[in-house]
Amino acid sequence: MSDLVVSGASVIHGSTLAVDDVSMTIRSGELVAVLGPSGCGKTSLLLAIAGLLPVREGSIAIGSRELSRPGRVVPPEKRGIGWVPQEASLFPHLSVAENIGFAVPRGRGRAARIRELAELVGLGALTNRAPNQLSGGQAQRVALARALAPRPEVLLLDEPFAALDTQLRTGLRREVAELLRAQGTTSILVTHDQEEALTLADRVAVLRDGHLEQFGTPEEIYQQPASDWVARFVGDVVELDGAWRGGRVTCALGAVEAAAVGFTPADGDTVRLMLRPEWIVPRPDLLAHAAAGADARVASISYAGHDAMLSCDLTAGLTVRMRMAAVDLPAVGEDLRLAVQRPGLAYPVPA
Ligand SMILES: Nc1ncnc2c1ncn2[C@@H]1O[C@H](COP(=O)(O)OP(=O)(O)OP(=O)(O)O)[C@@H](O)[C@H]1O
Structure with a gap:
């Protein structure tokens, strides 16, 4: 063959x-x-x-x-x-x-x-x-x-x-x-x-x-x-614009570690950070660390049996979606501290 x-x-x-x-x-x-x-x-x-x-x-x-x-x-x-x-x-x-x-x-x-x-x-x-x-x-x-x-x-x-x-x-x-x-x-x-x-x-x-x-x-x-x-075509994405600095994007979710895909941004450039919704996780342990993570409130929950998609309003003013296993789900209105659990992907901001 x-x-x-x-x-x-x-x-x-x-x-x-x-x-x-x-x-x-x-x-x-x-x-x-x-x-x-x-x-x-x-x-x-x-x-x-x-x-x-x-x-x-x-x-x-x-x-x-x-x-x-x-x-x-x-x-x-x-x-x-x-x-x-x-x-x-x-x-x-x-x-x-x-x-x-x-x-x-x-x-x-x-x-x-x-x-x-x-x-x-x-x-x-x-x-x-x-x-x-x-x-x-x-x-x-x-x-x-x-x-x-x-x-x-x-x-x-x-x-x-x-x-x-x-x-x-x-x-x-x-x-x-x-x-x-x-x-x-x-x-x-x-x-x-x-x-x-x-x-x-x-x-x-x-x-x-x-x-x-x-x-x-x-x-x-x-x-x-x-x-x-x-x-965008394969799977769900969360998109946030932010400033690139030394492998991190500072955006509404905090300073998120990221890999630039197909281009080399300079420090200070605005880039588009893309995350999968399941890369964003609640981190109650970070509540005491003002510098890490981002505060959010659960706005709605779309329940799908095995998992659920949560829409969370960030204190910084944007809404992000996160996907989590449907076990001990937070309630609508609950306050969470969110963090990104793996490096995100940075792309150029579309012209
Ligand atoms: N029978 C046809 N006669 C003329 N042009 C065609 C014909 N079939 C497809 N095309 C052209 O070729 C292009 C590619 O079509 P193709 O059918 O290969 O796409 P596809 O990805 O398989 O689409 P779909 O998922 O809708 O089946 C189309 O944009 C269309 O302009």
């Missing part, structure tokens, strides 16, 4: 430059999520990898096997790449087994291979069913089995769980990720659901307006966003 290498690829979709100079190496067996807002080029990137759109610049290859470059496209059926679409789009007049079998070559062992694939996706008992007798989740399992049938080197999944209800989606996507890992299939999952991307993928590619903003592990994307845009 080889890596999938996308190298400086640009793709025109209609009249739009949908993918703009994207480079990424997807390691053999890796599950990569492509995340981004609507229209950022996720599907266009997948179509180019599948051979359904040409590249205008750059190249796409699996190992040393070049699949796309300007003026040359290896046809989809010769690329060794499988596709699971958003809607299962099964043949309505064929049974589950026949739908899966559509992609299994004729010959000896065909029936056994169909049975193996049906069992792999948990449909061993439903092989004689017609598509209209399947739930949405079961239909997606058939589409997955059909895509895996020719043993593709790379599997592309275009929002395969988007049409399913929340509970089914959570269960099925975990199962599918485990199955793909067990098979060692290199997979690219397009999604606009950040939770899906962060929980399932080995690495996440964040696209914006056709550009690759960041490609990293879920922890890197969440804890060290490469830009303020990624910080």
